[in-house]
Amino acid sequence: MSSISKARFNRALFWLSLLIASTIAVFPVYWMVITSLQTTEEVFAFPPNFLPDIKIENYLSVLTETDLPLWMRNSLVVSLSSTALALLVGTPAAFALSRLRYRGRAVFSLLILTTQMIPTLVLIIPLFQIFVQLGIRDSLLGLVLGNFAFTLPVVVWMMKSMLDGVPQEIEQAARVDGASWFQIMLYITGPLVLPGLAATTIYAFLDAWDEYMLARTTITSPENWVASIGISSFVGQYLTPLNIVMAASVLFSLPPIILFLLIQRQFVAGLSAGAVKG
Amino acid sequence: MDKEVSIATALSSGSGRRFALGWRRREQLTPYLFLLPCAVALTVVYFYPIFEAIKTSFESNDISPGGASLVGFKNYSTIIHSKYFYQALEISALYTIGNVVLVWIFGLSGALLVHGEFAGRWFFRCVLILPWAVPYVATALIWSWMFSYEFGVLRYLTAEVAGVAPDFLNRNPYALMSVTGVSVWKAFPLGMVMLLAGLQSIPKEQYEAAVVDGAGPISQFIHVTLPGLKTISIFLMLLIGIWSFGRAFTIVYVLTSGGPARGTETVVIQAYHEVFRFFHPGTGAALATIILTISLVFSAIYLAILYRSEE
Incomplete structure (x- = not known):
């Protein structure tokens, strides 16, 4: 009898802990969403209203009265372009790291890893000067190149760990038939790592979508603002009501959250493999 | 081959x-x-x-094109004679240690909770990973609103529950605690995912052997779980440490810009201000080089352990 009640107590404790942990994880997101669904008077009610009525007018205001659509469009252009570039350049490199044997392989993977330890600011100061010299400082092109480079090492690393998980027997058979490594990568291994490729694509996209420091330092013209800069400009500005600000951040967070939940399984597998095994 | x-x-x-x-x-x-x-x-x-x-970092702080001249170690000597540098180092150290310890503790708690078999396990994994998916800027905005002194929900909750109402972002030392807390909220899913992978790699036989020896749950945790997670914990802590020290920027910058009264000014924020606010590229670059050097020392330790563990 006592062992049954003890098991029951443990179960209750487990669910309680899980509930607390989930609340901590979810509450800020919940608060963002419900703030975005209230009128200005309700938002500034004190004590705050935890289960308010839902009104979607704020979303119409944010789309018509702020420049969010323009910022989101710029973010989309930058993120898509830099992701495409990073995949184009990173996938062959990952293939070489995973499959081929050659001199300098260990040094190359060491360099790839080291890039992830380098403080971003060390790169931003000279990149700013280089962008000025090239005349691309206040342009989306600069952001595309910067984000391409920032995500490239992660793309290489994730693709390498995905490729490591694909069996090599078919490739060897193709080698016997005289296929070149390039053909093998394109027609044999490529289709097998498509889920991994999707996860890597989304990771690179999200990384660029979320980039702040480079955009903040290089972009000055409001028409070139990306969403991360536009939205952060609301902080401490007190002109845009908070429900509108939160509606904007919901719209900004929605693509990452949806994409992330879609590829969560592969993403976590790839990342933890990369982080654990190196 | x-x-x-x-x-x-x-x-x-x-x-x-x-x-x-x-x-x-x-x-x-x-x-x-x-x-x-x-x-x-x-x-x-x-x-x-x-x-x-x-x-x-070896050039003068002249921002006119081609105007900078070599000044040797002058920028470095300016930095090491500035008391604000040591203050920023201390703040960076506190922020980094806070992140490392708390991400590990919360990451491990989360991993232990969703490790076992239960209905809805996959759902709760998604729920606990959610903060990771929220963009940095949105994270900063949400928390800045929740921290608001006049209407923020957190002030209301702390006043109701604990009877105190701290001004989370505009008073020291609360500001540093607040930005650390937000960073941990965003980063703990990474710790959870890594430690979950670690938990799954511990062989079941070790637990069975411990049970045979009469070990209870707590003794199993201390003698089987913790040793089994040692390597992955070292990686996680070094990684979070290196990132918090040298790369963390957005959350702190958007929430406080280093204030109040430099209370959250990490070395990264300080270097950023030197270059892009005070237009001292030389001093800023010297500071950045110091940050780089410290980061690389810890990276070398990380890589050394990594390559040794692979052998």
């Missing part, structure tokens, strides 16, 4: 020696062709800028 491949090589060399040599040479070049674009990109955007940053 493989038996089949060497057979293929042998077969093709049988069909004509000149062809075989050309084929083989092309095959030897393939890896470098695959790597070349990536290597060029990394050189242009990582290794050349690092060289430039170090060069700038």
